[in-house]
Amino acid sequence: MRALIQRVAQASVSVDNATIGQIGPGLLILVCAMPEDTEKTAEALATKISKLRLFKDDAGKMNLSLLQTGGAALVVSQFTLAADTSRGNRPGFSGAAKPDIAKALYLHFADALRALDIPVETGQFGADMSVALTNDGPVTLWLDTQNP
Structure with a gap:
């Protein structure tokens, strides 16, 4: 799995102008x-x-985890993290899991965070979403389980 993580002061996700998380x-x-x-x-x-x-x-040192702070997670599916830009200027996304598998894993990931007692809100898989956030730091990390 690939994840782009941003530390936020607040974040929200909307579909059709309605906030869903x-x-x-x-x-x-x-x-x-x-x-x-x-x-x-x-x-x-x-x-x-x-x-x-x-x-x-x-x-003031980055020394505490999400578990330790009691912070929440907003989990949003983002198949474009699988973009292949090696050929030409139009990214290819065939490297992402097929939608039915991806949705199940996305939901399982959110449930795994919940099982760790982290409050979790989610986006809507496959929807055209608007994500709003206030970066804190900014602190942004890229994780890839294939290349840790």
């Missing part, structure tokens, strides 16, 4: 399932993200 302080997680991914991959990624020390402690 929103969080305060925490992480916006854009996630893409790849063909080789399994439920175990989704669980491992959720565990890794929950423990990443991306939040400031009392000394």
